[in-house]
Amino acid sequence: MQCGYCTPGMVMTAIELLETNPSPSDDEIRRAITGNLCRCTGYTKQVTAIRSAADAMKGGSS
Numbered sequence: 001m002q003c004g005y006c007t008p009g010m011v012m013t014a015i016e017l018l019e020t021n022p023s024p025s026d027d028e029i030r031r032a033i034t035g036n037l038c039r040c041t042g043y044t045k046q047v048t049a050i051r052s053a054a055d056a057m058k059g060g061s062s
């Protein structure tokens, strides 16, 4: 993350995604965050963070 402007929307989207799909693929994560514009990044960090959160919620490590 850089400026953080997109962070609230990303977090809310990630919560809904992981509540409905606890093991999303990277493509599913990218589709889920499509409506959240980030002007600073290429979305790689967000996808990695959501995948890490999914692993943590399952009790695994990232």
Ligand code: FES
Pocket (backbone or CB within 6 Å): 001, 002, 003, 004, 005, 006, 007, 037, 038, 039, 040, 041
């Ligand atoms: S980190 Fe700046 S808009 Fe996403």
